[in-house]
Amino acid sequence: MKYIVTINGKKFEVEVERVSNGNGQLEASTDSKKVSSDEISKVITGGIKVSAPMPGKILSVNVQEGQKVKKGDVLFILEAMKMENEIMAPEDGTVEKVLVSKGAQVASGDILAILK
Secondary structure, eight states: OEEEEEETTEEEEEEOOOEEOSSSOEEOOSSSOOOOHHHHHHHHHSSEEEEOSSSEEEEEEOOOTTOEEOTTOEEEEEEETTEEEEEEOSSSEEEEEEOOOTTOEEOTTOEEEEEO
């Protein structure tokens, strides 16, 4: 299940997975790492932020973390007001973090990715 979580006014998409132990009971997965708002802030404060220019739905994510991009490369397709909008790299760099996934609803100004 996917959820949108708001931390300090910023929205993040998170995915929660149910894990069964085989006897019908559900267990929480212990291999996930708890991320504090401080850790999120550290990631967000560094690098070049690629933000949503308007509210809408992410139709496609065209990059992965670690991928090199050039200025003008299309990183995301955002559907807003029944139109597809290309979100492009503002400059050359490497994708450090992708903060949204396909199908996510975003608000204007939400950070979609961080480039280094």
